[in-house]
Amino acid sequence: MNYYNEIKQELINNEIYKKVKDYSKNRSDLTTYYNVGKILNEAGKHYGKGIIKEYSIKLTKELGKGYSKRNLWLMLKFFELNVKMQTLSAQLTWSHYVELLKFDDINKINYYIKITEEQNLGVRELRNKIKNKEYERLDDKTKNKLITKEKPKVNDFIKNPILIRNSYNYEKISESILKKLILEDLENFLTELGEGFAFIKNEYKIKIGNDYNYIDLLLFNYIYNCFVVIELKVTTLKKEHIGQIQVYMNYIDKNLKSIYQDKTIGIIICKKGNSFVLEYSSDERIYETVYKLGSEV
Numbered sequence: 001m002n003y004y005n006e007i008k009q010e011l012i013n014n015e016i017y018k019k020v021k022d023y024s025k026n027r028s029d030l031t032t033y034y035n036v037g038k039i040l041n042e043a044g045k046h047y048g049k050g051i052i053k054e055y056s057i058k059l060t061k062e063l064g065k066g067y068s069k070r071n072l073w074l075m076l077k078f079f080e081l082n083v084k085m086q087t088l089s090a091q092l093t094w095s096h097y098v099e100l101l102k103f104d105d106i107n108k109i110n111y112y113i114k115i116t117e118e119q120n121l122g123v124r125e126l127r128n129k130i131k132n133k134e135y136e137r138l139d140d141k142t143k144n145k146l147i148t149k150e151k152p153k154v155n156d157f158i159k160n161p162i163l164i165r166n167s168y169n170y171e172k173i174s175e176s177i178l179k180k181l182i183l184e185d186l187e188n189f190l191t192e193l194g195e196g197f198a199f200i201k202n203e204y205k206i207k208i209g210n211d212y213n214y215i216d217l218l219l220f221n222y223i224y225n226c227f228v229v230i231e232l233k234v235t236t237l238k239k240e241h242i243g244q245i246q247v248y249m250n251y252i253d254k255n256l257k258s259i260y261q262d263k264t265i266g267i268i269i270c271k272k273g274n275s276f277v278l279e280y281s282s283d284e285r286i287y288e289t290v291y292k293l294g295s296e297v
Helices: 003-020 022-047 051-063 069-085 094-100 106-119 123-131 140-148 175-184 186-193 239-255 275-279
Strands: 162-165 197-208 211-221 226-232 265-270 286-294
Touching: 003 022, 003 051, 022 051, 022 069, 022 094, 051 069, 069 094, 069 106, 094 106, 094 123, 106 123, 106 140, 162 175, 162 186, 175 186, 175 211, 175 226, 186 197, 197 239, 211 239, 226 239, 239 265, 239 275, 239 286
Parallel strands: 162 286, 226 265, 265 286
Antiparallel strands: 197 211, 211 226
16 A cells, blocks of 8 residues: 555645635645544554654655644644544644644643633634643642533632733732732633633622622623622631621622522632631632732733
8 A cells, every 4th residue: 555645645635625615624634634644653553653754755845845744743643632532623723733732631632622612712822721731720620520521610610820910020919909910811810710700890899787898809600600709818818718708798699699590609819728727618609719920821
């Protein structure tokens, strides 16, 4: 069997197809590169790994740029990934998959495919999420749910730490400055929290008895159909923070929540966590995560 001619013909057909039917060129790319990877896999069994370099030199000479040793190796990896995962999303482009083929962890690849589909991510956006180690910042319980395809809860995709862009390179951070940084980069902040979060208001005023109090951030999660109270702390999590957010959550449940909505949840974002405080809190609707400041997010 002439493996080289098969590969060459696949690539030529793809170039022709893309020019004639531009609207579906992504599907053609993925199909072609899968087929090329499959043939390379078979050729490698007969001629060894060096065959990729040999074919790359010949293809570059006959067809031009784009068929480097690395690109052919990526096509082989793409085929191998298809074998492991049975089916891959046609919603992602070849450029998306090039970013993901760097990894060996199938669960990690699955996560990034999932969020790319759900959030309609471009390649640059996907690259940023990978750079910010979004998958690594999920807890082990959430990662296991992704593997078992168990239905997630509202808190499962809250990153830890949450990355917040320190646009002005503040050295001293107060709660008001932390809130300012969040509001200036609100879209990223909501994404760091997970799926379905929508902003309602900052400094949300509530009246308890004769006193007014202010909730740092009030959100709503349209997937889980509940209000979300966010409290910001630039210290270690303390027991009084739990009591404070419980009061705010109960107020929203009593005065804002409708009978068709689920109970309000609370998220405390602090400088440093304290698992012992949460361990002795009986309210399972309260979650904590820490923030991390950076010049880029």
